[in-house]
Amino acid sequence: MTEPLVAEDLRKSYGDTTALDGVSLSVGEGEVFGLIGPNGAGKTTLVRSLTGTTEPDSGTVSVFGTDPQSADRQRLGLLPQAFDPPERLTARELVAYYAGLYDEARDPDTVLAEVGLDAADDTWYENLSGGQQRRTCVGTALVNDPDLLFLDEPTTGIDPAGRRALWTLVEDLADRGTTVFLTTHSMEEAERLADRVGLLADGELAAVGPPSDLVAEYGGRTRIVVELDADAESPADSADGRPPSARAADALAAADFEVEAAEGRLVVTGVLPEDIGAVVAALNDGGVAYDSLTWTEPDLEDAFLQLTGESVAAGEGVALGRPADAVRGEDTGDDGETALAGGDR
Numbered sequence: 001m002t003e004p005l006v007a008e009d010l011r012k013s014y015g016d017t018t019a020l021d022g023v024s025l026s027v028g029e030g031e032v033f034g035l036i037g038p039n040g041a042g043k044t045t046l047v048r049s050l051t052g053t054t055e056p057d058s059g060t061v062s063v064f065g066t067d068p069q070s071a072d073r074q075r076l077g078l079l080p081q082a083f084d085p086p087e088r089l090t091a092r093e094l095v096a097y098y099a100g101l102y103d104e105a106r107d108p109d110t111v112l113a114e115v116g117l118d119a120a121d122d123t124w125y126e127n128l129s130g131g132q133q134r135r136t137c138v139g140t141a142l143v144n145d146p147d148l149l150f151l152d153e154p155t156t157g158i159d160p161a162g163r164r165a166l167w168t169l170v171e172d173l174a175d176r177g178t179t180v181f182l183t184t185h186s187m188e189e190a191e192r193l194a195d196r197v198g199l200l201a202d203g204e205l206a207a208v209g210p211p212s213d214l215v216a217e218y219g220g221r222t223r224i225v226v227e228l229d230a231d232a233e234s235p236a237d238s239a240d241g242r243p244p245s246a247r248a249a250d251a252l253a254a255a256d257f258e259v260e261a262a263e264g265r266l267v268v269t270g271v272l273p274e275d276i277g278a279v280v281a282a283l284n285d286g287g288v289a290y291d292s293l294t295w296t297e298p299d300l301e302d303a304f305l306q307l308t309g310e311s312v313a314a315g316e317g318v319a320l321g322r323p324a325d326a327v328r329g330e331d332t333g334d335d336g337e338t339a340l341a342g343g344d345r
């Protein structure tokens with residue numbers, strides 16, 4: 001069976017800027033494919049290439065087995081990132097206008113209700129809030145009940161409740177067999193909606209897979225971040241001239257935990273839920289005073305940051321200034337002491 005959407009080796013440059021650098025992908029029937037990537041990664045250029053609104057320099061696109069220009073428009077829905085409809089139409093008129101472009105279309109009022117706009121449907125588009133305008137645009141993309149739906153940043157500007165309502169709508173569409181190609185900057189959105197996520201970086205797909213696979217492969221490990229109480233960290237107050245966190249780090253390392261010290265923090269990685277108690281006990285035994293202690297599991301954002309070359313730690317505000325070895329196992333000592341007592345304080 002032909003996949004609804006297949007792209008092979010798409011390349012597109014604008015002058016010296018390479019927007020797409022050999023992108024190949026295929027999306028199966030009823031699948032939600034989420035495309036994520038930093039600003040300027042090429043997401044919109046890819047959507048435009050897949051929908052035939054821009055011509056790639058090379059490579060091929062197949063939509064329902066044919067090129068995008070020849071594909072049956074009745075079966076396609078597109079929400080572009082920038083949408084500039086005639087403003088002196090009400091939301092209902094706008095959706096009805098789009099309905100009129102198709103041989104068969106859904107009832108505009110039903111579509112407006114689905115996107116949560118029934119209360120504002122007689123308001124001119126120009127007077128709708130940004131989020132309501134975006135919902136109206138989503139409605140225009142749904143009005144022909146497409147088999148393949150492209151959504152380029154559908155929830156940008158929509159409030160949290162509206163976003164969740166839209167997610168439910170997309171899930172329902174996918175359950176009914178609609179294939180969805182979605183771009184987003186929201187990792188939560190990608191993680192929740194996408195069966196597979198593609199990470200585009202510098203015009204290339206750096207990784208593709210189910211969100212859980214990407215998190216497992218690139219997200220790093222579980223960790224506990226301990227924000228130390230700076231006032232209680234004075235080495236001068238302790239018997240051995242070392243701050244409490246240095247001794248606790250030694251104890252944790254001796255118990256085979258991986259500990260990193262940074263400015264005002266200890267980060268203990270690879271901590272399973274059942275190990276949390278042991279870590280807390282080691283901190284308490286060492287007399288460590290802390291402002292907060294947070295256990296985190298890696299998520300898609302961690303994988304994204306890792307794959308785009310940014311440090312996971314930096315992304316979360318855990319700016320680790322020293323290599324882990326400085327306070328680990330047999331390497332503790334002067335180095336560890338410096339890392340905790342002198343180097344970062």
Ligand SMILES: Nc1ncnc2c1ncn2[C@@H]1O[C@H](COP(=O)(O)OP(=O)(O)OP(=O)(O)O)[C@@H](O)[C@H]1O
Pocket residue numbers: 014017018019037038039040041042043044045046
């Ligand atoms: N029409 C154009 N003319 C010149 N350069 C362009 C054009 N369209 C896109 N680009 C460039 O191509 C690159 C990819 O842009 P694109 O809009 O596809 O990225 P994006 O991933 O959608 O970004 P964002 O997340 O910011 O929307 C960028 O460097 C952009 O400046």
